Amino acid sequence: MNTSLPPTDAPAAAESLAAIAAFSPLYQQIKSLILQSLQAGEWKPSESIPSEMDLALRYRVSQGTVRKAIDELASGHLLIRKQGKGTFVATHAEHQVQYRFLKLVADQGDLNTEGPAQREIVDCKRLRASADIARALALRSGDTVLQVRRVLSFANVPTILEDLWLPGTPFKGLTAERLAEYHGPMYALFETEFGVRMVRAEEKIRAVLPDKSQRELLQLPPNTPLLSVERIAYTYKDTPMELRRGLYRTDKHHYHNDLN
Amino acid sequence: MNTSLPPTDAPAAAESLAAIAAFSPLYQQIKSLILQSLQAGEWKPSESIPSEMDLALRYRVSQGTVRKAIDELASGHLLIRKQGKGTFVATHAEHQVQYRFLKLVADQGDLNTEGPAQREIVDCKRLRASADIARALALRSGDTVLQVRRVLSFANVPTILEDLWLPGTPFKGLTAERLAEYHGPMYALFETEFGVRMVRAEEKIRAVLPDKSQRELLQLPPNTPLLSVERIAYTYKDTPMELRRGLYRTDKHHYHNDLN
DNA sequence: CAGTGGTCTAGACCACACT
């Protein structure tokens, strides 16, 4: 029995089906089904999903097969296994993985500085997406986007100037006030308030010289080179959900990358 | 039977033992044993290792346990599985993973540009390690190191200026001529000629302005910000084997990073 | 065809967390 799921002779399985991609190993099909449930919000960030045995019964496969599916999702940081407790939906609010996507670290061994010390929202408004913004977010030119500009400081030194764009529809109701009063990772706010979980991201990094307005916002002397970091963050199903353009000071910090 | 390997009642196993770390799951112990064989050069890069069944017999465990050990090594890019053919020792000479550690890509969709078009060795000499070089390579200040400076060009545009330092002992006999005449990834040369395989690396990235000599080597106009990329590359057992300081032009290229 | 890695199963037992 290696055709599809569920088998045609057992249509009573609790899982519907529909969109299952072609032929693939059983555990890949299970992985897709779990992914669908995650995307549909059946299990929310930080909640636990059913036990391996429960899922095995639900999908009518062995525990080992469910296990392999969960293994892959866990290695992609979509789920977190905790021995003796259960398997949980990953969240950016967890202390261990907070600011997972922020690769800027202090030169000194102050550890990860536990995220930015101070944050200031400079601007937050809705506008029509320009061509390049629309393309990055897979929208149509002219669709409404939310644009946010903010400055992050470490030890009272302005270090990051960030512009970010979010599609207007999923983030309806997001305001400067809401952003300012929230303490913790922005991506955690997105999860709890808008049901949007960022799963992975891509960054393009360059060295640039800031223009005058950028230099002033970061209170920089002239001729200070900065790291330009353009990020596109994706939710489930590789849907782009955020474009972020950051300028990083790198005189006391550096962008850290592990190559495997 | 979950104590150590091999069990005390079966000392006839073909594997010696000695340095096995404390208590750990069986598959972790197998992983360590395979790692030792890799490090000792029992199986060389691009060669195949014994089949899962052979290894299972050799270590007196089940195939599934060997499998899990190999899985982890494969996910760390130390081994490569090929269905129907066998499991192979990874190498930087493989087309698929050539220039795995070079994250600079062209802005245009010219794909990965297949590595640098031109390479020029500017300098190559042996000298005493300064304090910071020695620390990075876990040597003593004053130990001999090999220092190489080179320029990489894409489409005849000098794009990367790179200084790199290698510990003198393992790389005895490496000369500018040998480097110049070799076509292909430098890390592949290290494997075949010196038995040194780079397994992972860490990079610290900053934005800088080049000094006069650097600017001239890259034929840059004044005030061109560059990406400063400092890399420490490690062989098996997390031994640092190379320090590399690169300056990247980022007007037509960018440093690409995937965040998971 | 034989040999390799890849999938799937079923069952046993271990390690850990909660209560």
Next chain:
DNA sequence: GTGTGGTCTAGACCACTGC
């Protein structure tokens, strides 16, 4: 103790490669 994930085994069968 009960329930969870983690390890280990043994055996069956599938998918791919090359002779």
